[in-house]
Amino acid sequence: DAKTTQPNSMESNEEEPVHLPCNHSTISGTDYIHWYRQLPSQGPEYVIHGLTSNVNNRMASLAIAEDRKSSTLILHRATLRDAAVYYCILIRTGNQFYFGTGTSLTVIP
């Protein structure tokens, strides 16, 4: 199964943009890129997903490299409620979702 690589932790100041990177050099043409986040004592929450083009929703933006070997989750203005572990995963149709250990984001007031 396709694997992803993320930094273990990142910090951001409140109200500043945050760019969370993810490398997925073994991605195949049919793999979707999904991002989830997990707040303490909760199950993971869907954030955004994409295939080839950049995507925007009310929570975040997803920037996908032209060769699709990397992607970046962008939080436009970090708030304290955005402090969580962020998971980047690749999904193939009909396959299960494998989560890595993610990036722990700390937001500094």
Added chain:
Amino acid sequence: EAGVTQSPTHLIKTRGQQATLRCSPISGHTSVYWYQQALGLGLQFLLWYDEGEERNRGNFPPRFSGRQFPNYSSELNVNALELEDSALYLCASSLRVAGAGSPLHFGNGTRLTVT
């Protein structure tokens, strides 16, 4: 729309006992996934059920088993509990075409403690 619900919230068992965890997916979702999350670690894939059938399982011993009922709810059974089975067990559901873009929706998990 009700989200994914899991019961019980907390479960305390002793070593050697059996534990049963339950999950109700979002209405209309036919796929159910189970994950184990040990303290401080990432999510480890356990089982995937779709339309009542086990479609895939992760690298866990056979004492981890489950089933999916006709109403698409699911049960995870862990036999002969060991101390290292203590973890948060998460259930997620998705539309059957999950993977073609459909996201996973998670419950808040069952915290299993084995003493």
